Amino acid sequence: MTGAVFYDGASARRRSVAVRVTSSSVDIEEAGTWIASWPCGRVRRRDAPEGILRLMLDGEPTLARLDILDPGLQTAIRTQCRELDGRNVGERTTRIVLWSMAAALSVVLCVIYLVPVAATRLTPLVPLSWEQHLGRAVDNQVKLLAGDKVCAGLPGAIALATLSDRLRRAAMPAAGTSDTVVDIQVLDAAVPNAIALPGGRIYLFRALLDRAESVDEIAGVLAHEMGHVRHRDGLRKLIQAGGTSYLAGLLLGDVTGGGALVLASRMLLDSAHSRDAETAADAFAGQTMTSLGRPAGAMAQLLARIERNESKIPAFLSTHPVTEQRLKALEQFVPTVQGAPLLTDEEWRALKEVCKTS
Amino acid sequence: MSATSVPATGPALSKSSPLYFSGQGGDFFRLLVNGSLLQIPTLGFYRFWLITKIRRHLWSSTQVAGEPFEYTGTAKELLLGFLIAIAILTPIYLAYAILAFALEEQHALASAPLVLIMYVLAHFGVYRARRYRATRTVFRGIRFWMKGRGWAYAARAILWDVATVLTLGLALPWASASLERYRMRHTYFGTIQGDFVGTGWVLFKRSWWTWALGLAGLVGGVAVMIRTAKSSPDTVNVMGGIVTLGVLLIIVGLAPAVMAIKTRWQLEGLRFGDVAVASNLSIGAFYGTFIKLILSSLGFLLAFGLVVSLGGGMFAGIFKRSLAQASVGGFNAYTVAGGVGIALAYLVLLLGLGVIQRYFMGRGLWERAVQSLWVSNLDALDAAAAAGEPVGATGEGLADALDFSVGI
Numbered sequence A: 001m002t003g004a005v006f007y008d009g010a011s012a013r014r015r016s017v018a019v020r021v022t023s024s025s026v027d028i029e030e031a032g033t034w035i036a037s038w039p040c041g042r043v044r045r046r047d048a049p050e051g052i053l054r055l056m057l058d059g060e061p062t063l064a065r066l067d068i069l070d071p072g073l074q075t076a077i078r079t080q081c082r083e084l085d086g087r088n089v090g091e092r093t094t095r096i097v098l099w100s101m102a103a104a105l106s107v108v109l110c111v112i113y114l115v116p117v118a119a120t121r122l123t124p125l126v127p128l129s130w131e132q133h134l135g136r137a138v139d140n141q142v143k144l145l146a147g148d149k150v151c152a153g154l155p156g157a158i159a160l161a162t163l164s165d166r167l168r169r170a171a172m173p174a175a176g177t178s179d180t181v182v183d184i185q186v187l188d189a190a191v192p193n194a195i196a197l198p199g200g201r202i203y204l205f206r207a208l209l210d211r212a213e214s215v216d217e218i219a220g221v222l223a224h225e226m227g228h229v230r231h232r233d234g235l236r237k238l239i240q241a242g243g244t245s246y247l248a249g250l251l252l253g254d255v256t257g258g259g260a261l262v263l264a265s266r267m268l269l270d271s272a273h274s275r276d277a278e279t280a281a282d283a284f285a286g287q288t289m290t291s292l293g294r295p296a297g298a299m300a301q302l303l304a305r306i307e308r309n310e311s312k313i314p315a316f317l318s319t320h321p322v323t324e325q326r327l328k329a330l331e332q333f334v335p336t337v338q339g340a341p342l343l344t345d346e347e348w349r350a351l352k353e354v355c356k357t358s
Numbered sequence B: 001m002s003a004t005s006v007p008a009t010g011p012a013l014s015k016s017s018p019l020y021f022s023g024q025g026g027d028f029f030r031l032l033v034n035g036s037l038l039q040i041p042t043l044g045f046y047r048f049w050l051i052t053k054i055r056r057h058l059w060s061s062t063q064v065a066g067e068p069f070e071y072t073g074t075a076k077e078l079l080l081g082f083l084i085a086i087a088i089l090t091p092i093y094l095a096y097a098i099l100a101f102a103l104e105e106q107h108a109l110a111s112a113p114l115v116l117i118m119y120v121l122a123h124f125g126v127y128r129a130r131r132y133r134a135t136r137t138v139f140r141g142i143r144f145w146m147k148g149r150g151w152a153y154a155a156r157a158i159l160w161d162v163a164t165v166l167t168l169g170l171a172l173p174w175a176s177a178s179l180e181r182y183r184m185r186h187t188y189f190g191t192i193q194g195d196f197v198g199t200g201w202v203l204f205k206r207s208w209w210t211w212a213l214g215l216a217g218l219v220g221g222v223a224v225m226i227r228t229a230k231s232s233p234d235t236v237n238v239m240g241g242i243v244t245l246g247v248l249l250i251i252v253g254l255a256p257a258v259m260a261i262k263t264r265w266q267l268e269g270l271r272f273g274d275v276a277v278a279s280n281l282s283i284g285a286f287y288g289t290f291i292k293l294i295l296s297s298l299g300f301l302l303a304f305g306l307v308v309s310l311g312g313g314m315f316a317g318i319f320k321r322s323l324a325q326a327s328v329g330g331f332n333a334y335t336v337a338g339g340v341g342i343a344l345a346y347l348v349l350l351l352g353l354g355v356i357q358r359y360f361m362g363r364g365l366w367e368r369a370v371q372s373l374w375v376s377n378l379d380a381l382d383a384a385a386a387a388g389e390p391v392g393a394t395g396e397g398l399a400d401a402l403d404f405s406v407g408i
Helices: A072-079 A089-125 A128-146 A156-170 A208-211 A214-229 A233-252 A257-290 A298-308 A324-331 A346-352 B023-041 B047-061 B076-105 B112-135 B150-166 B173-183 B200-231 B234-266 B285-312 B316-327 B331-373 B378-383 B394-401
Strands: A004-007 A015-021 A026-032 A033-039 A043-046 A053-057 A065-068 A185-189 A192-194 A202-206 B016-021 B060-066 B137-138 B141-147 B187-190 B193-196 B270-272 B273-279 B373-377
Touching: A004 A026, A015 A072, A026 A214, A033 A053, A043 B023, A043 B394, A053 A072, A053 B141, A065 A072, A065 B023, A089 A128, A089 A233, A089 B023, A128 A202, A128 B076, A128 B193, A128 B234, A156 A185, A156 A214, A156 A257, A156 A346, A185 A208, A192 A214, A192 B316, A202 A208, A202 A214, A208 A214, A208 A298, A214 A233, A214 A257, A214 A298, A214 A346, A233 A257, A257 A324, A298 B394, B023 B047, B047 B060, B047 B076, B047 B331, B076 B112, B076 B394, B112 B150, B112 B394, B150 B173, B173 B187, B173 B193, B173 B200, B173 B234, B193 B378, B200 B234, B234 B270, B234 B273, B234 B285, B273 B378, B285 B331, B331 B373
Parallel strands: A185 A202
Antiparallel strands: A004 A015, A004 A065, A015 A026, A026 A033, A043 A053, A053 A065, A192 A202, B016 B060, B016 B373, B137 B141, B141 B187, B187 B193, B193 B270, B270 B273, B273 B373
16 A cells, blocks of 8 residues: 655655554555564654644654555554554643642742741841942932932031931940941932931932921931831842842743733732831831830821822832821820920921022 | 645746645634633743644644644753753842942942843844754754854844944844854754855845835934924924824834845745745735734724723722722732732733734744745755754743743
8 A cells, every 4th residue: 555655764765655554563665675664552643734644653763754645544543553642632731730830839939938038037147238238239229210419408417417316326225336327318309208228328308308397207207217227128128029020030021921910919019018017117116216205106197198198109009008007006106204306496497408508 | 656746836946846834724723722821820831832832833734845844842841941041040140130239339220231141141042942943843854953053143143233233224134144144054954054045235125125214214203303392392292192103103014024025035045955945925925914913903902901891890899899908908808809800801911912913923924934935956855864963942941031032
């Protein structure tokens, strides 16, 4: 019988052959001369267009192929050689799906549980000098985004120095003073915010200063940011974000559209975790203000006022979400002994105008 | 005897055989939809299996004188290549991050040039990926394979990229010719060496008008903007929108012609020993496919929008509660249900558009190109003997991890 073409895998020559199928093997002959016998159990089907049954021999090192063109012969081979497709195909797909899901799940669990833990453990191991180097890099980025406009109008700057000195002494008494350097500056920016960078720099945005009605409100915010500095939250966040984006980006980055999905969930996750950090920083601010004999609730009033008046960004995603719980927790810090005002009225006015006078 | 021998046809070519594409659109579409759906539970890991299936379909549907190509690569190889690429990239990423921070400390954005490292790696990956695909391509029981060095290729590609940017795209034909020559002269079919005879000058002569039109549109647009800014500054935004749209339309309108011209030139230049390729791909050959692509995408978006707004109406209650919970920082069944719903809709949208894009840009253009081809002196291939070894898929994994497309 003819109707078959054999490629021996050694040359590209096309050999018209006769094929005989028995229950044990597929025998190939060219012009009456025997070429090869393929055991039926090792014969496998390969991709081919409709009308061609392309066969190979499993375990054969060359790329020898046998193209069966004759329909009758194709039927004969299909009946004799039962393992043309190897093992069950459907089973394989299930295995791929299960293994991929396991891999994906392990990545997700790493991002949710392992990365935050690793970040928390790694943070104390990073020397303070490294954190300060890192802080300067972040600082450059912040200045690029917010504009390099540090307000240093003289009377205001002196008032700021006085205020930060009082806060620092209350916040980091004796023991911890030498290891954490806090450096507070006012940035001329129109967003009411305050941020703490890794390494100890704190930026108070001018718009927040504008909205403040008393020293205590600003002092509370600054004490809160000092809490972030003290707990090295900035560094921890950086390590966590780096680890998460590495895992998500490298492993799943190429998922069609998964990238944006990962990003969105990371933002939610980051804000969820930073909420713990916010609570801790609030507690730190509360203790600091209490030890100075000033009300910590003032800061809560400032935040609530801003939230009421200009909440364009959903609170859910902003860095300082104001929740009922937070306000209540802050208002519970009430000093038993009233302390002296942190700044005189004159100093406070000077501070408020620190961006105007230079 | 063989029922597939084809008589010599074609007016100018002696002993030439046509290429034929026999794949069924329905089969390919089912393959894409199934593969894309499986991407969801596997969070994208199924892409290795999907791309392998796509290649197997396209290769085996492409026949020269009735003899099909065969793709022998497996998804497991791609997965392994990807994992090795990650292992290679991890220390590079770490070093990159440390270096970036050190530079950023000096000056903001000082680390931007570091992107170049990834860019070099991506070119390297693209060359190695082509090598992988060549060694998995079998014809008449003989494999294709490639010599050449990924780094040498990457260096050439980068120099040509610089020249192309400096000449506003004018150097592109010569860049394409030089790189294609490098690729093809290092490609073998068994013992027969490949070659590329297309020249930059020929490509330039065929395509210069598209370049001129595009540039004229761009320059004209900028000129109009400058005049508007001077005469009536208050309408600048409106004019800006119109001009941008116009320039975009010119570019989109020219793209199919540019692709057809380049594809034909690229295919016509292919040689393997005495075997030559001819193509009658017309400049307008790709327009139909592009129009189908755009219409299908719009239709899909419309249908998607309808389904989402209907579904959104039905589940409005859940979403409202979910948003309310989310805005106070709550985390419960409603937020989870809302989040999962949005994520699923988003995935369906992207995967759907991906299916349409692959169907027309992958299979559609491939079919048009294959159907335009004639091969002459096919007998010369008889002299080819098996040579070359299969290589790993690390290059393809590298390009994958760096999000650098290597095509099909």
